[in-house]
Amino acid sequence: MADKTIRVGIIGAGIWGTNHALALTTHPRCTVAVICDRDQDRARRAGERFGCAWTTSLDEMAASDVEAVTIATPDHLHREPVVAMLRAGKHVMVEKPLATTVADGLAMVAAAEQAGCHLMVDFHARWHPLFMGAKGYVDRGELGAPVMAYARLSDTIYVPTEMLTWSGHSGPEWFLFPHTMDVVRWLFGRNPVEVTAKGYRGVLEARGIPCWDAIQAMVEFEGGAFCTFESSWIMPDSYSNVVDNRLSLYGERGGLEIRNEPSLWAFTDRFHTPFSSESVTRYGKVWGYQYEPIRYFADCVADGVTPEVNGADGLMVTAMIEATLKSLSEKRPVAIAEVLEAGHGRQ
Ligand SMILES: NC(=O)c1ccc[n+]([C@@H]2O[C@H](COP(=O)([O-])OP(=O)(O)OC[C@H]3O[C@@H](n4cnc5c(N)ncnc54)[C@H](O)[C@@H]3O)[C@@H](O)[C@H]2O)c1
Incomplete structure (x- = not known):
């Protein structure tokens, strides 16, 4: 029933939770009823800005009448709100990465199964027009069986040093690899x-942020295809864009390349190419691929449809990243099966 609307809650009212609110308050199929942040000031300001109730309590969100909750807490703090909302019978969409340990990811997937609720992960690259275009070539069989890929997603040092307050609890692997790996x-x-990785640390550590500066992870996929994933968090701020994003992908019969984001070139006091996921509001709503998966989740809940991206997808990405970190610390190839098995033991 395309005209059914739903009541939604949002947990985490920071940078990306605000994007959730912008996406959902301009979507005709839902009403944002409650916003929750453990920081009272943030919760109140968000409630006032978006004209809804606010709370600092997960219990209050769980007891509310919302059918679905979107969650944008820091990378390492997804498990508690995700599991609490699923146990309360709410459908959940959580930001990438699903979890920063396989054990947390497994617990979330199990909670969704037990509750019979949707658990979607916000892998918004799947909604990016260029990546959707690439998927079309794959679906039409124009590339043939997968052979090799290279995926780069890096941020300028602004992101870990100024944008995020919790970067030391994350890293380029947890913040950036989820997009490219998924x-x-x-x-x-x-x-x-299987994953084999190399990494570099020192620049961010010298600034008091205990995480990797840059990582390359070579992942082997079923059938022998492989991809090198590269992410850095120390690109100088002189780069024209906060993000550097490239992909090349080869199959047995064809290939494709995505060279950075489609760019607006601006030359004012400096030359820059603003990040295309900056919020653009026109014609009464926010636009961009970063808003579409959030609206899609609301549509799925309203229509009783299972989202295409689920907890199992999130778990696979978390396993790839955990294997990357294990490969870095133990200087050896690490099988995905090994980290999944170890995660089962630690849940
Ligand atoms: N899809 C994307 O491209 C994209 C971009 C940026 C961030 N993100 C993701 O969004 C998430 C949030 O990032 P951010 O930049 O908005 O962080 P942020 O620090 O700006 O906001 C996080 C908020 O969560 C609140 N919070 C933490 N624990 C909580 C809890 N248990 N209950 C209620 N509130 C809680 C904090 O007080 C804070 O206000 C991260 O997982 C990040 O990776 C995704």
């Missing part, structure tokens, strides 16, 4: 098998 797994249509 999208390559989606394009390959294959699951990962």
